[in-house]
Amino acid sequence: MTPETQTPSATAPAAPPELVLDVGPVAHGGHCVARHDGRVIFVRHGIPGEKVRVRLTDAGDAAKFWRADVVEVLEASPDRTAHFWHVADSGRAWSHGHPPVGGAEFGHISLVRQRALKSAVLAEQLQRLAGVERSPEVEAVGGSREQGSAYDAGTGLGWRTRASFSVTTGGKPGMHAHRSDQIIPVREMPLAVDGINRLRLWDIDLQGIARVEVAAPSNGSRPLVLLAPVPGTKPKRLSAIAAQLPEDVSVATFEPLTDEVQQLRGRTWVQETAAGHDYRVSGAGFWQIHRDAPGTLVGAVTEFLQDGGFLAPGSVVADLYSGAGLFTAALADAVGETGSVLSVEGAPGSSRDARKNLHGAPQVEIVQGRVERVLRQKPRNFDALVLDPPRAGAGKAVVNQLVAAGPRAIAYVSCDPASFARDVGYFQQAGWSLSGLRAFDLYPHTHHLETVALLTPGR
Known part of the structure; x- marks a missing residue:
């Protein structure tokens, strides 16, 4: 609302x-x-x-x-339950004279009830915006694989492989209160993997920096710290900050408005692993933040399409809003060299990553550009489309264009119940049906969830 x-x-x-x-x-x-x-x-x-x-x-x-x-x-x-993070605990935070930080707004609720509430939200949005009566159970994701690790499906902690921090005027990392410009200093991030907390950014003088982005791949490969400098910050100051970070960490600067990245030390990208493939993901490029999200979502998408007979050797498919090629690689495996995959991404950096990640797959065509423009330029008889748009969803114009392309099925991946339900309504207006739906708790202790849906033509 x-x-x-x-x-x-x-x-x-x-x-x-x-x-x-x-x-x-x-x-x-x-x-x-x-x-x-x-x-x-x-x-x-x-x-x-x-x-x-x-x-x-x-x-x-x-x-x-x-x-x-x-x-x-x-x-x-x-x-x-007792909140796991003091600065996000509303009652405790206000008793200390400041609002709670955002990003853990469900931390006071048992995980079972969190998932029930998320299921209720998804069901309400589908009913209100699409007239669909569905009550999908939000599924828990992940489990402890490391002895002594905080990561466990029973705690909902230690799953974020990416974290963003603002910086106070005193040079300390912090997070914003909800709907506020106020930055609350933090000294831990319990939702993050150990690789992020071990950097101990809170012990570093970050004066001259406006924002810090951290990526610590769950496969243990080299982390990347991105620094967004305050205008006028000198190179010497940036080098001094980089020197305070562990030597095995890559450090770069970035411009939030353009995502332009410049190397300070090491690489300007990270190496991710999912579903049997390695992926290079540059700078501020998109990657799912839950350590088990990539494999979970790939599995759900391919299961829907393969079980329905829409994805097999020789199939013609497309991965839209493809990022670094997470779903593209899995689709290429499924269609084999006799099939074809069109991979479309609007962000130039992510599209370059996809080219590097899929260079050994001759059945894949990587195209950088807006989804609606590329589909007009490259019409095909698609067996299936995979759709993973940003939080705002695909929108009516794109949905109508996808319907006009005439695929036999669409797998829709969404991180926002409202935009997803709205788009499902558009598909239904065009005569399509919601044939399958799964929901995943990929953001424990927050109100967010991820859905994977199968949409097919005909009621």
């Missing part, structure tokens, strides 16, 4: 700083719905059924709804 405001009223009553509320149902976006005097309040850090005291964080007098954080639990849900 998008906040809407009205013209301020001179007689509107001022919002109180705190309220006692009964927490209602979960809603898309990481919050639950509560009501006060007829006004909707989106509450974060609560659980449906609880009675809580909240602090209003966004409560304009004329706003159609308010936002709030839980600061005290008066009647707790049996699914409430």
